[in-house]
Amino acid sequence: MRGIGARLKSIFSGNRIDDETFEDIEDLLVEADIGAAAAMETVDQLRKERGVKSREELVLILRNRLKAYLLEGELALEPDKLNVVLVLGVNGVGKTTSIAKMASLLHKEQGIEPMLAAGDTFRAAAIDQLMLHGERLGFKVVHQHPGADPGAVVWDAIESAQAKGCSLVLADTAGRMHNKQNLVNELKKIDGIVQKRKVNGAYRKVLVIDATTGQNGLRQAEIFHEAVGLDGVILTKFDSAAKGGIILSVCRNLKIPFLYLCDGESYDSIRPFRTDEFLDALLAEN
Numbered sequence: 001m002r003g004i005g006a007r008l009k010s011i012f013s014g015n016r017i018d019d020e021t022f023e024d025i026e027d028l029l030v031e032a033d034i035g036a037a038a039a040m041e042t043v044d045q046l047r048k049e050r051g052v053k054s055r056e057e058l059v060l061i062l063r064n065r066l067k068a069y070l071l072e073g074e075l076a077l078e079p080d081k082l083n084v085v086l087v088l089g090v091n092g093v094g095k096t097t098s099i100a101k102m103a104s105l106l107h108k109e110q111g112i113e114p115m116l117a118a119g120d121t122f123r124a125a126a127i128d129q130l131m132l133h134g135e136r137l138g139f140k141v142v143h144q145h146p147g148a149d150p151g152a153v154v155w156d157a158i159e160s161a162q163a164k165g166c167s168l169v170l171a172d173t174a175g176r177m178h179n180k181q182n183l184v185n186e187l188k189k190i191d192g193i194v195q196k197r198k199v200n201g202a203y204r205k206v207l208v209i210d211a212t213t214g215q216n217g218l219r220q221a222e223i224f225h226e227a228v229g230l231d232g233v234i235l236t237k238f239d240s241a242a243k244g245g246i247i248l249s250v251c252r253n254l255k256i257p258f259l260y261l262c263d264g265e266s267y268d269s270i271r272p273f274r275t276d277e278f279l280d281a282l283l284a285e286n
């Protein structure tokens with residue numbers, strides 16, 4: 001991702017701060033996907049700042065304003081218990097890849113042997129893809145045939161994890177159905193099944209958003225949050241030209257924390273979301 005710092009610098013050329021400066025900052029923030037409402041709110045706050053003399057001072061105030069929106073979270077799994085993470089998101093955002101990355105990271109950093117559940121039974125290719133990741137990483141994948149009941153797959157995975165003393169089930173889900181209502185109903189059903197199992201560890205519902213989809217990501221988050229209630233978000237394709245302002249938009253509007261940033265296709269291109277690192281990248285002058 002390329003930061004907005006160079007554009008910010010050019011807005012301030014001459015070091016004069018006037019109405020036009022604020023309008024330009026607002027446009028820049030909207031272009032960076034932070035959303036029109038958040039951009040307007042931020043710039044309104046900037047306008048109220050008295051006695052700002054330099055560009056550096058204004059950028060610092062802007063950074064602090066943006067930081068106030070951001071929420072940084074953890075999966076916070078419970079050790080030695082059975083935890084379930086349901087991974088949600090529309091088609092193609094990078095759900096399956098993110099599951100593999102998370103599995104690999106949690107294994108490396110916390111010694112967890114996750115069990116993967118191929119809950120996207122809507123697409124045969126999604127099952128194959130998860131099985132391939134499982135094979136490459138050496139993790140067991142619970143799966144059924146395409147078209148099988150995803151709730152049954154997740155149920156089996158929990159059962160199998162309990163039997164093997166495994167502490168984490170990472171479950172894939174479908175991102176597309178015949179229509180939105182079908183998808184929402186299906187997700188509610190899977191959620192109900194996990195709730196019914198009453199696992200003794202944490203149960204987290206995590207949404208994957210693709211940075212390149214811009215403000216559409218906020219709409220996706222609203223739909224999934226309303227359907228099952230989200231605990232956190234993973235942003236993928238941060239290696240694209242997208243500025244990732246969608247993070248600010250989702251945090252501000254839905255108060256859901258971001259957990260991870262993904263920036264590539266390899267298993268190790270995932271890292272915990274950190275507000276300062278994100279703001280450094282967003283405001284970078286490169």
Ligand SMILES: Nc1nc2c(ncn2[C@@H]2O[C@H](COP(=O)(O)OP(=O)(O)OP(=O)(O)O)[C@@H](O)[C@H]2O)c(=O)[nH]1
Pocket residue numbers: 089090091092093094095096097098120125126129175236237238239240262263264265269
């Ligand atoms: N550059 C880049 N590509 C990514 C990233 N995450 C995923 N991808 C790619 O995005 C494409 C879609 O990823 P999938 O994991 O198949 O997405 P999905 O959400 O599971 O999609 P479906 O299986 O179609 O539902 C793949 O080509 C991934 O390699 C990322 O952080 N950066």
